[in-house]
Amino acid sequence: MNYYVCLHQEGVSSIPKFIEKAFANKYNVVATSINANMLPFEAHESDPTYPATILSASDWNSKVLFTLSDVNVDSPNAKLREHAKEVLMRDVTWAEHLQNMGHVMVRLRGPENENLASIVLAKTKDDFPLGRWLIQVPITNPELATFEHRKDATAEEVSEAESNDPWNWWNNLRMVAKHSTKLKVVVELNDADRPCKETVRRWLGEPIEAIIIPSSLFVRNRSNYCVLKKEWQIIVGHFISVGANIIISTNPNDKALCQYADYVNKLINENCDKHAQKSYENMLEIPLQPLCENLDSYTYEVFEKDPVKYRLYQDAVQAALLDRVSAAEAKTKLTVVMLLGGGRGPLARAVFNAAELSKRKVRLYIIEKNPNAIRTLSNMVKMLWADKDVHIFSKDMRDFSPPELADIMVSELLGSFGDNELSPECLDGALKLLKPDGISIPYKSTSYINPLMSTVLHQNVCQALPTESAFDYGYVTLLKNIYHIDEPQALFDFEHPNRAENIDNTRCKAISFQVKKDCVLHGIGGYFDTHLYKDICLSINPLTHTPGMFSWFPMFFPTRPRTLREGQTISIKFWRCVDATKVWYEWQVVNSPDDWEHHNTGGTGYNMRL
C-alpha cells in the first residue's frame, strides 16, 4: 500500500516552487488553493492566476491537490450565495481543465450544505471526468474548542455544540451524493479538542482519503524533535491502519517541514498493515459452495497454510483419544476415526500426529467426494502413510455405507457464518456412521452478528452484482473500513451429533443492539465460533478471535443505508430456512413502527444448494 504525505500551505507564490520545496522535504503531494499566488482572488478578475503550462498534465494529476475557494454556497444571503456559486464553479472548471483525474478538496463549515451537496452530486456522476471530491470535515465541532477559552459559555451552549456533530454534516452531504465512490472524506484534527475513542472509531467506517494534521499539533521532545503526544499518536495510527494518507498543514514560514514528514513516515511504517491477506480487505466474495462444487487446488492450498487451525484439531483429537482409551488399553483398543471431507490431507495428518503423540491405535477412514482431491490423497497414502491403517472412500458422506461405525467423526465443514457451508445437514446425514457413544469434532458451532457501518462495503455491494439482487447476498469479506455499531451477539447454535427424533435445522431469532453514536447502518457482520472438543475452540468472533488463525474471513449481509441516532435500539431478525433443495438466510431490521426491507425472501439471492 502506498501512502502519500502531503504538504498543505496557503499563500504560495509559485506552485512549481512549492512542489520543489515540499519534495525536498520528503512530501510527495502538495495541497494549496486553486487560486494560488492571487489571494484574495477577485471574482470579477478575468486575468489568469497562472497558465496551465507551468506543470505537465501528469504533474497536475499526481502531485497537486487543490483546495477550492472557501466560499459559502449555502449562505442565507441570496447575493452572497450566488456569488459563492459563481466562484466555486469557476474553480471547479479550472480544476477539471488541469486535472483530468485529479482531486479537489472543499471544507464543510457547518450543518447546512444543501447547495454544495447538489453541486457535488452533479460533478460526481459517472460521466464527469473530474477525479475525487475530498470533503474536509473537522473531527469535532470547532465551536467546542472555543469554549475552552470562554468562561462564560453556558451548559446549554456546550451541549448544543456537542450535538452539532460534524459527522452529521458529512453524512447529510454523502446521502445527497448517493454514496458516490468519488466522494472521500478528509478528517481535520485540531489541537484544541481531542476526540473520544468512539468518534475516531466511527470515522474508520467512512471512506477516509486522508487526515489533516495541523503543525500546531506537534510538540518538541527532549531532543528538540517534533513529535506527537502519545494520545495523538494512537489516533493517527488508527487512521493510518485503515489506509488514510496524511496532510500536514503549516504556514509558509515553517522551518520544521522535514521533521514532520520524517515523523509521519515513521508512524506510517509502524501502523500500516502488511499482512499477506491485504488484497482481500473490503473485497466481497460470494461464499464457496463446497458441497455442490468441487474445490480447486488453490483453495485447498490456502486452507492448508493456516498455522493454527490444524494444530487445534490435532489437540482436540489427541484429547479425545486419551479420554476414550485408557493407558492400559492403549496397545490393544483400536479407535475408528472417520474423516468427513479429507481434502488434500491436512486433517488426516493431524489425526496421525494425535495418534502418535497420544500413543493410541487409530484406524482412519477418509471420505472425500472430490475425485480430484482423491488423486492427491491416494498418492499420499502410497508415499507417506504406507504403514498406516488408512482407507480412502471417494464418496459423498451422506451416501456412504461404512464397513464399521466410528468412535470419532472429524470434519471441517464450517463456513464463515458457521453453518453456511451446510455442516448441520452434512453431519446429520453422517450420523449413521457413528457409534451410539461416538463423538463429533467439532461438537458445537454458534453464529454471531452485529450491526456495521461501512461506506466502502456498501459501495462494493452496489458494484458487485446486478443491483436488484446484490442486497440479497451474504458476502465473505476481510472487514477493514468498518465501524462496529455494537458488539456481536450469539445468533444460532448447532450441536453434533444431533440425535433428535425430528431434526430441525431451521432457525429464527431477533437480537437487539444499542446505537452508541449517530451513524449509518450499512449491513450486518457475521462470525462464528466452534467447540472442537471440550474447551478447545476456534473463533472468528472479533471479541474472542483465535490468535493467528486466518482460514475464515467474516461475512457481511448488506442492508439499505439508513442513518441511526445515538441511544436508539435496533432489532435485527435472522432466519435460517430449509427446503428440499437448498438452505438460505433471510434478514431484516425490525423496528416498530417501520420494518425495513426483508432481504433474500425465498432464497432467491444467496442460497446453499443441498
Added chain:
Amino acid sequence: MNYYVCLHQEGVSSIPKFIEKAFANKYNVVATSINANMLPFEAHESDPTYPATILSASDWNSKVLFTLSDVNVDSPNAKLREHAKEVLMRDVTWAEHLQNMGHVMVRLRGPENENLASIVLAKTKDDFPLGRWLIQVPITNPELATFEHRKDATAEEVSEAESNDPWNWWNNLRMVAKHSTKLKVVVELNDADRPCKETVRRWLGEPIEAIIIPSSLFVRNRSNYCVLKKEWQIIVGHFISVGANIIISTNPNDKALCQYADYVNKLINENCDKHAQKSYENMLEIPLQPLCENLDSYTYEVFEKDPVKYRLYQDAVQAALLDRVSAAEAKTKLTVVMLLGGGRGPLARAVFNAAELSKRKVRLYIIEKNPNAIRTLSNMVKMLWADKDVHIFSKDMRDFSPPELADIMVSELLGSFGDNELSPECLDGALKLLKPDGISIPYKSTSYINPLMSTVLHQNVCQALPTESAFDYGYVTLLKNIYHIDEPQALFDFEHPNRAENIDNTRCKAISFQVKKDCVLHGIGGYFDTHLYKDICLSINPLTHTPGMFSWFPMFFPTRPRTLREGQTISIKFWRCVDATKVWYEWQVVNSPDDWEHHNTGGTGYNMRL
C-alpha cells in the same frame, strides 16, 4: 509487454524436473501433456498420474500450460467418440482442479469440431473458473506438406487440400464459442510448408496467444548456432509484433534448448513494439466532441507533443505567406491570419515561426471558445509574444464578428475520420471571417474506409457499452491485431472555403471491396488525409501515413461478425447525415440479396452535437 518463451515436450517423467530444466535453459513456461509421465494414459486407469501437491497452486497457474489428450471427440465412430469425450472431460476437470486461472491447449485435427466446440462453449462461459482455452491450429493444412514427398498426388487432391484451410477449422469453432475472450489461438508452424504473406497477415487479425516453432525449423549457421532462415524470421517477427508468445516444441533429448531460447529472445527484442502509445492498442475510445465539450489540459498536452504535425502546418503557412506577399511588399503588406481554435498555442507558435522564416508581416487573431485555454493563451501573449501583433478572442468561431477580414484561416479541427469533429460545419460558419480571395489551411480533407477483421476489436466492442448501442458507435482506436481485408478507398471529400450558394455537407456513397482470403468481417476502418496548402499533406491513411505523426488514431465502425469467402465482393455504404442539432454517420454492408444490419439509424448511437 512481457512475452513468455515456453518449452513444449511430451513424455516428461517429472513435471517439476521438466520445469527446472526449462527454466535453467531460459524458458519461463513449460507445456506438456496433462497426463505427463503416464503415456499412453489408459482411460480405465483410476490411479493418479501425479498428485496436485508436486507444485504449488501459483506454479501450476503461472508456469505450466497443459496439452489435453489428443483424442477425437468428433470421431464418426460413436464408441470412439464417447470414449474420447470421457477422456477429454477427465483432463479438463483435472486441469480445472490444478489451475484456477490456468491455460489448457487442444489441437484441431481437421474441419469437423462440432463436439469440441460445444465443450469449449460450455467451459468458457463467464462463471467457469478455468482460464483460457488455447486452440492449436496448423498454419497451413498439414496434408499439403505430404504432397511434397508424394509424386502421385493429383492436381485435384492438391487443390482440395488447399481449400481445406485450417483457418476455417478455427473460425467454425470460434463462431460456435461466440467469440469468447477466453478463447485464444496458437498457430503451429511447420518446416514442410511456408505460408504465404496473406495467410500470415490474416492470422494477425485473430486473438493470437502464441506460435509453436518446432525445433526442426531451426538450422545451423556458419558459427554452428541454431537460427531461423530469413523468411521464417520475418514470419515469426510479424507474430511477435502483435504480441504472440513463443512455444518451442522439441523432443526430450534435444541438446540445443538454450540456443533456441536465446535466439527467440533476440527476435522478441527486435520485433516487439515499444512505442509510447502501447497502452492504446486495440483500446476503443469514444471520439472527442471538442465543439460541445471543452478539452482538458492533458488532451492539449498530448496533441502538442506531436513532432510532425505543427512543423507541417508551419511549412504550409510559410508557403502561403510567400505566395501571397511578394518580396517587394514584405516590409509593408500585412497578412491577417485568423486562427480558429487556438488551444494552448501550438498553431500560434507555428504561425509566428512561419512569419519569421518567410520575413512577412503578420497580424494574428486567435479565436478560442474554451475559457480555460484562454487563461493559458493570455499568459503566453504576456510572457512570450508581448512584441507580436496578436489578439485573443474568447468566442465560438461561428459567433465571432471580426474587426477585419482574414487573408488566411488556419485551423486544426479534423478528427480521425476527417470531418467527424465537424470541421465542415465550423469552417462554413467561419466563412464570413475570410476575404473573398482568402484561403483556408487546410483546404481539403478526405475520409477513407476499408473492411477489417479483428476478433479483439469485436470483443472490445461487445464489452464497451450496453450491447444494444455498442454497434452504433464509431470508436477511435490504435489498430493492432487486425487484418486489412482490402486496401482503403476514398469516401467523402470536403473543400474549404466552400463558397457554394447552398452548402450541403450530407454525403452518401457505396464502395466495393474484394475479399482476398476467407475471413470474418468485424468492422470498418476509418482514416483521413488533408491538404494543408498546395501539396503539403497530413495523412493517417495506412497507404500514405505521414511518417512520425501520432496525433490521430484510426476509427473503427463495428459490424456484426460474418464470414466472408475468398473472391467475394462486398459493398460498404456510408451516410453522413445532418439535422438541426447534430451530425452523424450511418453504415451498412449492402450485398444483394441480403443487406446486413443498418447501423446508427437516425444517429441514436454515435453523433456529433452541433
